[in-house]
Amino acid sequence: MTTLHRAAGERFTLHLTLNGQRRSGEAEPRMLLCDFLRHELQAFGVHVGCEHGVCGACTVLLDGRAVRSCTQYAAQADGADIVTVEGLAEPGTLNEVQRAFAKHHALQCGFCTPGILCSVTHFLRDTPAPDEQQVRDMLSGHICRCTGYAPIVAAVLEAATAIRKGS
């Protein structure tokens, strides 16, 4: 990762795949991945809630894994395949998880939701038939101040069932 050793102020071009499209943009070595995705690539669905890796709002899928984009540098994502909330479903549609969130009123202000949806995507791939405690453990990496979590838990459990039936 030689880009990390360049001087502050110096910008370099990095290339990655964002929601299935090849994209490139300029970043300083110190630029955080969340800032790069938002302000260089206009992926405004990436939300920044705490900038210290606790709240989970900025979570994206990086090579299939849910990661906090506020505790990574953009340079670390050079060449990566990144999926943000904008890429979870075909444009104009909702996937099973998103539909379940709407049905169960699992979002209010919706600011934490993009990060939660990315975590849920990764989680349900690894844990297709979770129980409530597993869902709550997964969600404990996210802070939501609106919902009290109960509707999110219900939505994730229902989405898991829907995905299992669909596949």
Place this chain on the structure above:
Amino acid sequence: MLEAIGNVSQRWVGSPVERKEDQALLTGQARFIDDLSPIPGIRFAAILRSPHPHARIGRIDLARARDLPGVRGIVTGKDVSDLIGPVPSVVKAPLAYYPIAIDRVRYVGEPVAVVIADTRYIAEDACDLIGVEYEVLPAASDLRSATARDAPVIHERVGSNIISRRSFSYGNPDAAFAVADRVFEFSYSYPRYASTPMETFGVIAQFERAPDRYTVWSNFQGPFVVQPLMASALRVPGHRLRLITPPSSGGSFGIKQAVFSYIVLLAAVSRKTGVPVKWIEDRAEHLTASSASSDRVGTVAAAFTKDGELTGLRFRNTANMGAHVRPPEPASLYRMHAASNGCYKVQNISIDNELVVTNCTPVGLNRGYGGPQFYFALERIMDIAARGLAMDPAELRRRNFISVDAFPYRAPAGAIFDAGDYDAALSELLRIADYDELKRRRDEVRRKGGLFGIGLAAGVEPSGSNMAYVSLAQTAQDRRRADRKSGANASAVVSVDPSGQVTLRLCSTPNGQGHATVAAQIVADALGLHPNDVDVVTEIDTLTSAWSIASGNYSNRFAAIVVDAIAKCAEQVAQKIKLLASDALDAAPEEIELREGYARVRGQSNKGLPFRKAAARAHWDPAGLPDDATPGIHEAAVVSPPVLGAPDDEDRIASAVTFGFVIDLVAVEIDRSTGAIRIDKYVSVHDVGTQLNPKIVEGQVHGGFAHGLGAALFEELVYDERGNFLSGTFADYLCPTAVEVPPVEIGHVETASPVNALGAKGMGDGSSMLTPAVIANAVADALGRDDISLPLNLRRVWALANGHDVRRRPVAAQVRAEGTAVGAGALTGSGEISLSAPVEEVWRRLLDPSELAAIIPGCRGLTQEGPDRYSAEVVIGVAGIRGALGFGSGSGFLSLRPEVGGRTHLQYCYEADIGGKVAAVGQRMLGSVTRYLIAQFFHSLERRLRPMGGSGWRSWWSKLRRYGRNGGEP
């Protein structure tokens, strides 16, 4: 008004329709303030903030920061003092609140300078290069120290930190207490916390010439009564401060009201620097310096007859305003005032209120606004009294409830409760909770030596605030001198465009509550459409919207008042469509009904005109309209509930328009060995009147409960005794996550409100007001003691459960060195080392400033200030944090003893006091980092004393680790 909309079909209102807002939010398409670039040329702001709780500002050196490439301008408080005047306040003490410090800082995080640069990164770099000379002053970090006889005075022009006192009396409380059979008293303290919306504050500000006008985009939530105050502070007429809110706002819970001070600040900065500026608050800034609920101490006394009739209440409240009284404070102390009887029929009440300034962040709106503090006093004393009277706490409450036939009920301090059936709600609560079974289980657990408690709490939920209630902070005499104030305007505008599409514009600035969905349900019912056919615009633009001073989102006003404006306005449109259709259908307008997208003659299903065709006539064929019809369709409604009059000379006021009811029960089991509280059962019964959308109602109940739970168990904005702020990250300020929030069983009792067209009451604060009290009641019941304070974290509950002293202040490390006086809150430690030189040589080196500069870790410069006193600039990274982010002071004690072989045995102990950002965000690491650095200091000394060719870095590391281990952790 009920008659006017008697023919609204109730098809959509009351059903759990999915939200209009969700599709955009779920796909990342919703736009929040930081997503917007509404004008070209925006530059980015970072704010330099005070690391000190209290200091005079001396010279500010901007040279190095100005020279940084990419910096466009730097503005200090003095620079904008010609553009900003103090923000007006109802408190007449000469406090002069400015949104940036001018010559003195009064809390950690107070803005001192604003840097504008090409990127936020550069702006933050420049902040680190600004040198500010502070003359540090003693600080008062809490109510006790601020009201002490020798307290430092925070506002010299006021002369005291107690800035307002008011006493109120309703009925005859003295007589009630004099003849009471039993009197119970409880001293309470209530912590400072904040609901921390996930989206922080954001402001984009632009100043334009010809005409001179400020335009500001911000996620401000209202109340828009603050807009005239902002314009006044910026010294422009109201229309020259244009405020625009973004399409989406990521939560608020009251907190985002406080963004107004940054609107004023950034507007002035844009004018000064000549560029449009954008500032997005970061989380550390938010936790440190945005806003908080007011912490409060006081006493509550309750007079009872021997058979449990509550005959008198006496409150003494002291509220912490923080360093300034920022509007609409001191409203937190007055929001519940007119309902000080709670849900009880007690007639005799006295209230003594005291407002105090401290060296803490100013307080403001926070979910429940004044309710959690009030109910913590009132509902704790009810449980305490029940125990004292040997009555069941549920039955004691039932005995004192306002009865179902007493509504509308005029409370002693002036609130008019619209509707309720508290008795039925209590019965529903006990049924859901299976109260008798819970009591049986409590007995069983206790027989086995366990700790099990049951708590209850009940209260009214005032909604739709009278804009005049805050003037209770003034005497009736002062109020008479000022312009009369009353009411709470709400507005709505419905337009139908030439293609027949319906758009509703609101001034309720939602922050996630789903106003657009519910509003569309109401309009759809009135116009016979589907909610999806109604577009709802919730952005406010003060230049084009039908706003007024009560606009905004606070005190649950949407369901209490705004819905009435929507219903009224939609009905006006319905009447017009019927008139437009009457010609074509050859029927009188009164015979026409709007259903399923058609205007139809009632009873003749084959005779109809599509809604859009009827509407189009108003645009396309004005000459052919019926005589009574005006061209176009733009209908506005502005309402203010008539009940919300001005306060009277006896300090009574109808403070809110609807009074919902909430009653909660919790059963807890406490693990004596860890202090952990297990919520065995939580039941919450609400009366929100008509449920407009049950899905959204349930969501609000869950959310309000989670806020109350956080306040009860985890959340506290902590200051140490010197005023340093210690809760600057989400690792220090603990919000509940999915594993901490237990299930809630929710019940409803519906008594329709007569004050709006839909029978709805405001709701949303709900359990956030009662959960802290009900959990405290249950813990008190489990432990058999009443001295319960919040948050009930493991440390506190463990101490309570095991009879230990509960320290209010956390102390990072608690080893006290012998022979030293250690201030509470300081970092302390001790250690020892064997040095390779005789005592005389060690002593000489330690007294040599150049030697010290060489061995102090990260030392960039050392100056001797006096005998044994040095000041050093030190650069150290703590937990990934670097830069000029804090300050520290400390003292140490050394003992040197000769050892064999010309060596010296050195023992040391130290006390360090660290403040500023590094204390706020690195608190958990400071104890170990300090130990590490002190050990490093002595190691460096040893390395310089030791002859060349000593041991390598590996042994250095192992020694260091040993010093670290011995360094003072208990």
